[in-house]
Amino acid sequence: xxxxxxxxxxxxxPNDVTAVNGVSLDIRDGEFMILLGPSGCGKSTTLRMIxxxxxxxxxxxxxxxxxxxDVDPADRDIAIVFQNYALYPHMTVAKNLAFGLKLRHVPAxxxxxxxxxxxxxLGIEPLxxxxxxxxxxxxRQRVALGRALVREPQAFLxxxxxxxxDATLRSSMRTELIKLHHTLGTTIVxxxxxxxxxxxxxxxxxxxxxxxxxQVGEPMEVYRNPANTFVASFLATPPMNLLPGRIESVGxxxxxxxxxxxxLPVPTAFQAAYASHSGKxxxxxxxxxxxxxxxxxxxxxxxxxxxxxxxxxxxxxxxxVANLASGAGPEIHARMPRDFRAKIGQPLTLHFDxxxxxxxxxxxxxVLPRPAHP
Amino acid sequence: xxxxxxxxxxxxxxxxxxxxxxMPLVWIVRVSLTDKLTAYKIPPEIGTLxxxxxxxxxxxxxxxxxxxxSFIIAIVSTAIALPLATAxxxxxxxxxxxxxxxxxxxxxxxxxxxxxLVLPLFGVFLFVGxxxxxxxxxxxxxxxSLPFLSWxxxxxxxGDMARLEEAARVDGAxxxxxxxxxxxxxxxxxxxxxxxxxxxxxxxxxxxxxxxxGPGTQTLPVGLASLETHAGVEIAPLAAAxxxxxxxxxxLLPFLRKHLIKGLSLxxxx
Ligand SMILES: Nc1ncnc2c1ncn2[C@@H]1O[C@H](COP(=O)(O)OP(=O)(O)OP(=O)(O)O)[C@@H](O)[C@H]1O
Ligand SMILES: [Mg+2]
Numbered sequence: 174x175x176x177x178x179x180x181x182x183x184x185x186x187p188n189d190v191t192a193v194n195g196v197s198l199d200i201r202d203g204e205f206m207i208l209l210g211p212s213g214c215g216k217s218t219t220l221r222m223i224x225x226x227x228x229x230x231x232x233x234x235x236x237x238x239x240x241x242x243d244v245d246p247a248d249r250d251i252a253i254v255f256q257n258y259a260l261y262p263h264m265t266v267a268k269n270l271a272f273g274l275k276l277r278h279v280p281a282x283x284x285x286x287x288x289x290x291x292x293x294x295l296g297i298e299p300l301x302x303x304x305x306x307x308x309x310x311x312x313r314q315r316v317a318l319g320r321a322l323v324r325e326p327q328a329f330l331x332x333x334x335x336x337x338x339d340a341t342l343r344s345s346m347r348t349e350l351i352k353l354h355h356t357l358g359t360t361i362v363x364x365x366x367x368x369x370x371x372x373x374x375x376x377x378x379x380x381x382x383x384x385x386x387x388q389v390g391e392p393m394e395v396y397r398n399p400a401n402t403f404v405a406s407f408l409a410t411p412p413m414n415l416l417p418g419r420i421e422s423v424g425x426x427x428x429x430x431x432x433x434x435x436x437l438p439v440p441t442a443f444q445a446a447y448a449s450h451s452g453k454x455x456x457x458x459x460x461x462x463x464x465x466x467x468x469x470x471x472x473x474x475x476x477x478x479x480x481x482x483x484x485x486x487x488x489x490x491x492x493x494v495a496n497l498a499s500g501a502g503p504e505i506h507a508r509m510p511r512d513f514r515a516k517i518g519q520p521l522t523l524h525f526d527x528x529x530x531x532x533x534x535x536x537x538x539x540v541l542p543r544p545a546h547p
Numbered sequence: 548x549x550x551x552x553x554x555x556x557x558x559x560x561x562x563x564x565x566x567x568x569x570m571p572l573v574w575i576v577r578v579s580l581t582d583k584l585t586a587y588k589i590p591p592e593i594g595t596l597x598x599x600x601x602x603x604x605x606x607x608x609x610x611x612x613x614x615x616x617s618f619i620i621a622i623v624s625t626a627i628a629l630p631l632a633t634a635x636x637x638x639x640x641x642x643x644x645x646x647x648x649x650x651x652x653x654x655x656x657x658x659x660x661x662x663x664l665v666l667p668l669f670g671v672f673l674f675v676g677x678x679x680x681x682x683x684x685x686x687x688x689x690x691x692s693l694p695f696l697s698w699x700x701x702x703x704x705x706g707d708m709a710r711l712e713e714a715a716r717v718d719g720a721x722x723x724x725x726x727x728x729x730x731x732x733x734x735x736x737x738x739x740x741x742x743x744x745x746x747x748x749x750x751x752x753x754x755x756x757x758x759x760x761g762p763g764t765q766t767l768p769v770g771l772a773s774l775e776t777h778a779g780v781e782i783a784p785l786a787a788a789x790x791x792x793x794x795x796x797x798x799l800l801p802f803l804r805k806h807l808i809k810g811l812s813l814x815x816x817x
Contacts (some may be wrong), residue, residue, distance in 0.1 A: 184719045226713050246716040259710040263732045272728075273718030324718070 174359050175237030175327040176202040182232035183258065184218050184384075185505060190217040194384035195232065200362060202237075205354050207375030211407070215384040216364040220330050224253045237327060238409045247276075252321035253330040256337065258313045260305035266316050267301040269320040273324045284323075294353075309340045322353075328360035335370065347374060368408050372396070380404055398545075399531065402456060402538040410507035411461050411492060413531070420450045420532070428528065430457055434499040437475045440527050446543040449534065455541065456488045458531035461492070464507035464523040474524040479505065481515040495521075572793075579719075579786035584768040586782050600787035610788060611761065613770035618795070620681060620766060622751035629742050635693070636700030637730060641709065653694045665758045666691070667736055672759060679761025687724060687755040692745040699741050703734040743803050767792040 177200040185195040193215040200206045207214045221227040222234060226248035234241050242543055243251055252273075261269050267288060292298045295315045305313060314334060315327040321329055331350075335343045346538045351374055354361055365371055371378050372392045379389045380403075388400035399405035405413040418432040420439070428439040428447055437457075439447055468474055478498035485492040491509040496502065498520060515521060558599075564602050578586045579601070585594035604610045645652075650793040658670075668687055669678070677683040710731060715725040731738070753768040760769060774781040 222712075224717055226716065245721075246713075247719045247721060249717075251717065253714070255710050255714065257707065257710060259707070261711060261729055262731070263735070276719035276724065297604040320718070321712075354801070413652070 176200060177328060177360060177362065178233075178235040178236075179219070179223075180233040180235070182219070182222060182234060183230045184215070184222060184227060185230045191358075193222070196381075196386050197232075198379055198382070198386060198389065200360060203358045203360055205351075205361045205363065205374060205376045207371045207378045208362060208381060209371040209378050209407075210367060210381035210387075211366060211506040214381040216366075216381055217332055217517070220253070220332050220362060220364050221380070223328075224251060224330055225249050226253075231286075242290070242489060248322075250327045251330060252324050252328075253332065254317045254325040254334045255322050257306075257542050258317035258334075260313060260316055260320070262305050265301065266297065266303055266305070266319075268307070269305070269316060270301075270320050270323045273320065277324075282366070287323045287325075291319045294322070295319050310337055311346075313385065314338060314346065316349075322357075322488070326359070328362065331361065331363040333364055333366070336365070336367070343507065350374060367372075368410070372408070373484055397529075398540070399458070400540055402458070402533050405458050405531065405540075409460075411508075414459045414461065414503075414505045415533070416457045416459070416497075416502050416505070417454065417535070418532075419454045420447055420452065422451045430455070430532065432457060433497050433501045434496060435475075435477050436476075437525065437527060438532065439530075440472070443530075443543045444529075447541060450534075450541060453516070454535050456533040456535050456538075458533060458540075459525060460529055461506045461508040463526040463529040464493075464509075465526065466513070466523065468524045469526070474526055476522050477525050478506075478520065478522050481517055481519045481521065483517060484509075484513070484515055486511075493523075575689060575786045575789050579784055579790050581783060583781070583783050586786075600783045601791070603779070604784045604788045604791070608774070608784070608788070609765075609769070610791075613765055613767045614792070616681065616684075616760075616764055617750055617766040617768075617792070620688060622683050622693060624685045624749050625742055625745040627685070628689055628692040628745050629738065632693055632696035632700055632745075633731065633734070635697035635705045635737055637726065639697070640701050640704035641712070650698075654698060657691075657694050661691075661754050665755060668755070669758055678759065679764055683759050684756055684764060687759055688749040688752060691752065691755075692748050695748065696741045696745050699744070700734065700737055700786045703737040704730060708733065712722050739802070743799055748798065750796065768785070 177198075179196055179200075181195045181197055182193055182436040183191070183195050185191050188474075196215075196219065198206075208219060210216055218227060222229050223236075225241065225244060229242050230251050235271075236249060236251065260266075261272065261293055264272065270288045273286065279287075288301070290300075292301060295318060297312065297315050297319055300308060300312055300316065307450065308316065314337070317334065325513050338346060347370060350361075350363075351357055363370070363374060377389060378392055378395050380387045380395065382403055388395055388404050395404060396408055397409065399413065402415055405449060406415060406492045416432055418430050421429050421436075423429055428451060429436040430439060431437075445461070464477070465474065468476065480498055480500065481497035482494045482496060485494065488511065490511055491513045493507045493509050493513070493515060495505050495507065497505065533539060533545075534541060573704050577591070578598040580598070581594050582599070588594075600684055639650055668690070672680075672683045672686075677686075711733060712725045715729045716722070720728060751768060752766075753772070756766045756769045757772070760766065761776045765773070767788070771785060771792065774785045774788070
């Protein structure tokens with residue numbers, strides 16, 4: 174087991190594409206780290222640099238404290254699972270698993286013990302004699318995982334290993350990977366652009382965009398305190414509502430966040446933090462989860478008048494799509510209980526939980542820092 | 548009715564085509580079993596059939612030498628071409644050696660009419676004192692098969708093969724081990740198909756052998772051509788010799804069908 178440290182790592186491809194741009198990241202020993210980001214943001218490139226499959230243009234890569242920039246992939250003692258699994262098609266499953274151990278001159282008896290143990294763990298014993306072409310997608314995925322596990326490496330690198338599976342299989346493999354990590358305690362770096370995977374699997378999430386790291390943190394931390402509007406609009410479905418507004422002073426130092434026809438009083442705990450932005454425009458971030466049908470404590474919630482555009486009945490919940498009563502601004506999504514119904518065009522009033530409000534600077538898109546939740 | 552027609556029409560077309568292709572072969576087999584006079588009779592006459600011509604070619608002509616030369620040259624040139632072409636294809640596909648320019652250059656050498664290459668090659672062999680030797684013929688055939696086979700093999704090392712090799716490298720393989728233990732075995736059907744094709748290319752090659760060979764180093768195609776003398780065409784022994792020279796290619800046919808189709812149409816990883 175080992176920690177993985179990226180120190181100002183940059184990757185420029187020969188065609189002058191800067192795929193990763195001076196990224197620094199500390200992955201702790203035994204941590205389950207998620208690399209999350211939209212397509213093309215440099216996740217795979219980062220992973221491949223950790224594995225040694227891609228040369229590092231500048232910066233330092235450390236595995237277990239050892240600088241590995243010039244260390245051959247064979248000598249880094251890490252395992253990688255590719256999106257398309259990359260099983261050796263000319264070998265049986267057993268030989269696929271044994272390949273890496275044979276190259277490392279592990280004794281035959283030990284190889285057999287390890288293969289049997291991993292096969293039992295993943296439930297692939299009946300498949301050991303088959304060729305990869307005789308396996309289903311889910312089985313291949315298990316074998317690819319098994320090939321990584323038998324090696325007992327310092328760290329596992331997973332490049333979207335679940336993305337080719339159907340929804341049911343994906344969710345069961347998700348659980349299984351979490352259990353595996355719990356049992357083995359080995360460092361895992363898991364690349365995904367599926368935010369459900371990111372939220373449920375990772376101990377920490379590293380969110381990337383255009384070759385940069387935007388935010389690193391525990392899933393709930395990233396969810397509740399997004400560093401900028403990109404993270405706010407990327408994480409969770411539906412994502413945080415982002416509306417244009419402005420901070421206004423209403424005498425005696427009291428502040429409100431004013432939007433088209435709505436004024437949300439700023440909770441006392443946040444007043445000091447937002448005071449310097451008084452009179453300036455902001456982007457108002459409201460999570461769909463923080464709209465409620467009933468008013469709470471007057472100091473904690475504020476009413477918002479809306480007009481229904483449509484409702485999406487999902488089963489466990491209903492997503493209300495609405496506009497502000499004034500009719501202006503972008504659509505607002507609110508997560509409602511499963512028996513909620515509203516007709517198109519129907520006006521209604523929801524109550525927003527003010528302690529969850531996030532404000533962003535419209536110019537830098539960064540969050541305006543405020544104290545943690547009361 | 549319609550479905551029946553759909554089944555029958557292709558068969559009729561295929562039968563006609565097969566007959567057109569098979570006709571010359573059947574004709575040659577027939578001629579090889581008769582004598583010169585009967586061979587030219589129109590309408591065809593069966594006459595007395597016999598194996599005289601097959602005995603004849605071994606007694607009156609150095610047929611064994613031709614056959615042996617063909618065999619040695621085809622086997623040796625293919626055995627040399629195959630590993631080289633595999634390595635070339637690999638380095639084109641995975642290391643992009645020489646870029647598109649070198650790849651095209653290799654192909655361009657095959658676009659020239661062979662007749663243009665023959666004379667300079669003859670000059671080279673004259674200079675190094677290798678004219679009329681089997682070595683010169685092997686080298687000449689390499690100049691044909693190497694570019695051809697390497698081009699054919701490039702696609703086997705492209706695409707997903709890179710992932711496989713990367714998996715092997717992370718598993719602990721060196722570049723060489725990844726090449727020998729993963730890339731080559733996975734590309735094996737293609738490499739085998741290329742080998743068969745290389746053998747046939749050399750077996751059938753005529754022009755280079757005609758110009759570069761000497762009395763003891765002629766191969767079958769050139770030897771057979773020498774049966775067309777100014778004293779007339781020895782049509783019956785020629786037919787017998789042709790039949791015998793086709794035998795190795797026929798022997799390769801089952802392998803060809805299996806591996807060439809698999810190798811050429813499916814690619815490495817399907
Ligand atoms: N071999 C390469 N040569 C040149 N550019 C590349 C190469 N591989 C990736 N890129 C570019 O680098 C950028 C980052 O690619 P990368 O594969 O790391 O993205 P990703 O985050 O893994 O995306 P995805 O979610 O689609 O897999 C992209 O703009 C991509 O086009
Ligand atoms: Mg990727």
